[in-house]
Amino acid sequence: MKSDWDGRAEWWAAEVAEDPAYAADVHPILVELLPGEPGVTMDLGCGEGQGMRLVGRGTFGCDLSISLLRRAAGSGSVVQTRLPDLGWLRDGSLDTASSVYLLDLIEDYVGFFRETARVVRGGGVLVIVINHPAYTAPGSAPLTDPDGEILWRWGSYFDRGSSLEPAGAGEVEFFHRPMADLLTTAAASGWVLDVLIERGLSAETIARFPEYVGQEHIPRLLGVRWTRSR
C-alpha cells in the first residue's frame, strides 16, 4: 500500500494541531459550504476529528486509520472503513456527507460519488474540500519567469494520474483527475451543483510560509456543495 495512514497518524495529528492554514484557508470554505442545519452528518475521512468538531454535536466520522479514529472518537461516534465503501449505511440515511482533504486521496472517485448519492437522502447535501485539480496534476509546479513573476506549470492536467507527495517521514499518494471528470461524474450520480469555490492561499498563510510568496493568484483549494436530486 502506497499510503500508510496509520503510519502517518502521529504526523497528521501534529499537522492539524500546528498548521494554521487549516483555520485560515480550509475551515472557512467548509463553514461557508455546510448547510445551516446539517442534520445527521458523516465526516468521510474524518482523521482525528477536527471536521466533526466543526460540524458540531451528533456528527459521525469514518476513516481508514484506527490510530486517527481513536483520537476522533472523542468528537463523536466513528466507524472504520475503506472509502468509498459505505455499504454499512442504509440508503438515504444521512442528511449531509462532508469530506475534507479526502477525495484526492482515493482512486475510486466514481464510487465515492455513487456511494454518497446512495446514503444521502433526496434533498440532502454533499460538501467536499480538496486540493484544487490544478495543484494535483502530476508535474504541476510553480515556475519563476525571468522577471521574477511566479507562473504555474499545468503538468499533465488532462490525464488521470497519481503522484507521491512527502508526508512526514513518508509519502502519500494523491490522485488527480481534471475538474470536468469530478463535476460530470457527480452529476451522473445524482448530485446537483449548488456552490463551487476556488481559492488560492490566504495572505495570512503566505506570510507564514515565504516559499509561497507570489502564489496568491494560483488555484490551491476547491470546495463544492451539491444537493442530492429527489
Ligand SMILES: C[S@@+](CC[C@H](N)C(=O)[O-])C[C@H]1O[C@@H](n2cnc3c(N)ncnc32)[C@H](O)[C@@H]1O
Ligand atoms: C489529509 S487527512 C484529512 C483528515 C480530516 N478530514 C481533516 O481534515 O483533518 C486524510 C484522511 O483520509 C483518510 N483516508 C485516506 N484514504 C482513505 C480511504 N480510502 N478510506 C477512508 N479513509 C481514508 C486518512 O486516514 C486520513 O485520516
